[in-house]
Amino acid sequence: MLPWCVLSVVHVLSSLGMGGQEMLVLRLAAAQRAQGWDVRVVSLATAAPALADAFATAGVPVHVVAKQAGLDVALPVRLARLLRTLRPKIVHTHNPLPLIYAAWPARLAGARVIHTKHGKNPAVGANLIARRTAAAAVEAFVAVSEGTAAQARLARECATGKLTTIVNGIDVTRFVPDPAARMKWRAAWGPVDAAADVCVVISVGRLDENKHHAMLLAAVAALPAEVAARVRVMIIGEGPLHDALAAQALALGLADRVRLMGRRDDVAELLAAADLFALTSRSEGLPLAVAEAMACGLPIVGTDVGGMRDVVGDCGALVTSEDAPALTVELARLIAGDELRATLGALARARAVAQFSLATMATEYEALYRGALAR
Numbered sequence: 001m002l003p004w005c006v007l008s009v010v011h012v013l014s015s016l017g018m019g020g021q022e023m024l025v026l027r028l029a030a031a032q033r034a035q036g037w038d039v040r041v042v043s044l045a046t047a048a049p050a051l052a053d054a055f056a057t058a059g060v061p062v063h064v065v066a067k068q069a070g071l072d073v074a075l076p077v078r079l080a081r082l083l084r085t086l087r088p089k090i091v092h093t094h095n096p097l098p099l100i101y102a103a104w105p106a107r108l109a110g111a112r113v114i115h116t117k118h119g120k121n122p123a124v125g126a127n128l129i130a131r132r133t134a135a136a137a138v139e140a141f142v143a144v145s146e147g148t149a150a151q152a153r154l155a156r157e158c159a160t161g162k163l164t165t166i167v168n169g170i171d172v173t174r175f176v177p178d179p180a181a182r183m184k185w186r187a188a189w190g191p192v193d194a195a196a197d198v199c200v201v202i203s204v205g206r207l208d209e210n211k212h213h214a215m216l217l218a219a220v221a222a223l224p225a226e227v228a229a230r231v232r233v234m235i236i237g238e239g240p241l242h243d244a245l246a247a248q249a250l251a252l253g254l255a256d257r258v259r260l261m262g263r264r265d266d267v268a269e270l271l272a273a274a275d276l277f278a279l280t281s282r283s284e285g286l287p288l289a290v291a292e293a294m295a296c297g298l299p300i301v302g303t304d305v306g307g308m309r310d311v312v313g314d315c316g317a318l319v320t321s322e323d324a325p326a327l328t329v330e331l332a333r334l335i336a337g338d339e340l341r342a343t344l345g346a347l348a349r350a351r352a353v354a355q356f357s358l359a360t361m362a363t364e365y366e367a368l369y370r371g372a373l374a375r
Helices: 020-034 049-057 075-086 096-108 125-135 146-155 179-188 213-221 242-251 267-272 288-295 308-312 324-336 338-355 358-374
Strands: 008-013 038-043 062-064 090-094 112-117 140-143 163-165 199-204 231-236 258-262 276-279 300-303 316-319
Touching (some): 008 075, 020 049, 049 062, 090 096, 090 358, 096 112, 096 125, 112 358, 140 146, 146 163, 179 267, 199 324, 213 231, 231 267, 242 258, 276 288, 276 324, 288 308, 324 338
Parallel strands (some): 008 038, 112 140, 199 276, 276 300, 300 316
């Protein structure tokens, strides 16, 4: 039996793919495990080996309770059986499916339930009713940004008194400006060497329709010739649109200036080697990749969706979603303005440290957990 002061927590996710939400839970669980808590993760889909290994390295066991296709009426029973065995004090669900399927089984297993809404996740009809019904079982309903909280209020996803905001956190000791990494990578890129008058624009995210990297490529292709000559674009991530983006870059005459890097384990180094971060998503919660880039001293250019403005503040430029011409204008201004980028980058680092630290996020969740147990 664990001492009363030690928390036992089970995080429930719909999957363990290599996404922002999953990486956030990995970091939060690792921080909680480092405090001596008993922390476990339940995935409703078969875990990706890379992320499962990362949880194991952090000392966090992974349990898979696979959801069947369609409506899986037996899944709550399977979850309740596992949770009765694990006997956690807190069950922390993340995004809609875990909320719908795990909230009431967790309560029936004797746990307090905390839920985090990581993005817009629109719903109508039966799905929205299912979310509201599940939200009745939670002690606290957390939004990761004020924009996300506003969406929850508008959809009446939970009782108003349960809704609170805890912004996502990053490891600001790992994501830092790093001149050595900058020299190393720019030298390794061939035409992008440390002495060249170039501006490296980096984007990190899954290669899918929502992240909309096609808008970034279109905006870069429309840059004035004298600005375009300075630009190199690195896109970190994998997904179903890899081949389409490669074809687009070729068709736009950008093949020699755009690199699709795939999934990387050295994102912090690559961010430190860049000059400007771009995110052209169609929707977002509170994007960790943006906060990580800011912690590395990068100004931001992107779309004004979800919690982007909450993260970026005055440390970059945001345009309307789908407005590639406006993005071209902002890219040109930031690429040409070396001193402006340096000023905004310093502001970005300071903002990330002050508002988006992993330690602050972990402390706020601990207070929420203990408050739920006290009630």
